Amino acid sequence: MNDKEIGKLINALRSQKNYDEAYIGYFQYGGGPDESCIKANRQGLELHAAELLEAALETEKEFENGKIKTFGLDEGISDEESDFFFHYVELKKEARNEIKPYPDYKETWKDKLIKYFFFGILIGLGLLIIIGIVTVISWI
Structure with a gap:
């Protein structure tokens, strides 16, 4: 998909949704973060998908050298009773095998x-x- 098609899809996903009915939450059902799940209805998933698609468009813009680029997520659609929240997406241009999980500490x-x-x-x-x-x- 090109950027225009993605932009149209984002607008379509956001224009048809009622934020009051949208529900998405992130919950831990077991002993650790490896036992987690997302509870959501269709409206919540579509609005969250629109947020992630918008973040995908941001990766195409220029990065400042040496800076970490982040994209804030809409906190209004997440359940306040969630066990944890995703506040932003850290954008990367590198391929998966080129990304270090943690930067080298000096x-x-x-x-x-x-x-x-x-x-x-x-x-x-x-x-x-x-x-x-x-x-x-x-x-x-």
Whole structure:
């Protein structure tokens, strides 16, 4: 489908729907997020599909270099009693096998400083414990 056809489909899906009747919710039925489901009626599914199609059109626009591009979803159609919500879609241009699940973490100077600070406190506590033990033994 081309962009015009998708745009027409989005408008058709949104124009015929009553937002008050639309229902979609995301629920966890088991012990973890791997046991989840979507509860929805037809109007809710069609409105949610329109949101996702609109996000698909946004992927064709230019990305700013180094920026993460997001597309906010309409929060008005999700059930307020849902166990979790999808607030936005993070848009990617790369193919599936090129996308890393998490960006590589680079340790900053603040992270290193905190690590050395706590390591220094542990060494200081160790020295104070040794001094305390030596002092107690010397009193005996």
